[in-house]
Amino acid sequence: MNAQRAQEKASLLYPYGVDEHDHKNPKLDDGTSKKLSLAVPFTFYSKKYQTLYVNNNGVISFDTPVKQYTPDPFPLADGRPFVTPYWGDVNNVLGGDIFYRESTDPTLLARITDDINQYFSKIPYTATWAFVATWDDVAYYGSTSNKGNTFQAVLTTDTKTSFIILNYWDIQWTTGVASxxxxxxxxxxxxxxxxxNSGDETNFYNIPGSQTEAIINITKTSNVNVPGRWVFQVDDFKVTGVPPKVAVSNNCFL
Known part of the structure; x- marks a missing residue:
């Protein structure tokens, strides 16, 4: 990677990996992290959660792990509340790693605070906690190529207001062989x-292109004018930065 690309990657993705003392998920197809207890509650669609799972297949779920590899349309009928930066059939046995950490590092929180204040200037916000999960160059199930996806989900709160930042650095595949x-x-x-997916069978949100071939272009789209980045307030979920040509109903893109 040349110096310019490395700088662009560092400006989009928050720091992750071994140097950040991240934990790493097992090399296991359809695997998940252990049940993770959070130091502070994270409010998602008006409900407070204090445990979550980082699932290999591109999902951060509250209360229950998600091993399902082919995505279903939202809203899900089974009431599973979760955030999915990129729900697809990852196989980290074939390539890539899934990292995660809980953090109160002042440098990280200051950067997140600056970003949130830029995108949501009317909402007073100072991050006091963050959870960073990164899928680094992960392969897809059944792959006979060297293609890998790198994306990241960041949960952050000041104990009252919660945001989620989704970063997409490199998306080279959309679908595993079993899908x-x-x-x-x-x-x-x-x-x-x-x-x-809120879990209440009513409220949900689909990033444009989901479950279509267009999702491979998510590195070029945004709701905050930063290609490859989508940011949402999720304690009391609000659609933000809706493109004017897209209709909205039930907090979802049509």
Whole structure:
């Protein structure tokens, strides 16, 4: 990676990996982290959660792990509340790592605070806690290629207001073979899904392009004018930065 690309990556993704003392998920197809207890409650769609799972297949779930590899349309009928930066059939046995950490590091919190204040200037906010999960160059199930995806989800709160930041650095595939994807291209079949499911069977949010071939372009889209970044207030969920040509109903893109 040349110096310019490295700088662009560092400006989009918050620091992660071994140097940040991140934990790492096991090398296991459809695997998950252990049940993680949070130091502070995180409010998501008006409910407070104090445990979560980082699931290999691109999902951060509250209360219960998610091993499902082919995404379903939102809202889910089974009431699972979760955030999905990129719900698809990851296989980290074939390549890549899933990192995560809980943090109160002042440098990280200051950077997150500056970003949130830039995007949500009317909401007073100073981050006091963050959870950073990063899927680093992860392969897809059944892959016969070297394609990998790198994306990140950041949960942050000041104990009252909660935000989620989704960062997409490099998306090279959309679909695993078990979801009818092509083993050489990682395309076709049922593509990945990005968004939120509240768990109440009513409120949900789909990032444009979800479960279509267009999701591979998520590195170029944004609701905060930063290509590859989507940011949402999620304690009392609000759609932010809706493109004018897209209709909105039930907190979702149509």
């Amino acid at each position: 009818d994807g092509d083993p050489e291209t990682g395309l076709g079949g049922t593509p990945a899904h990005a968004g939120f």
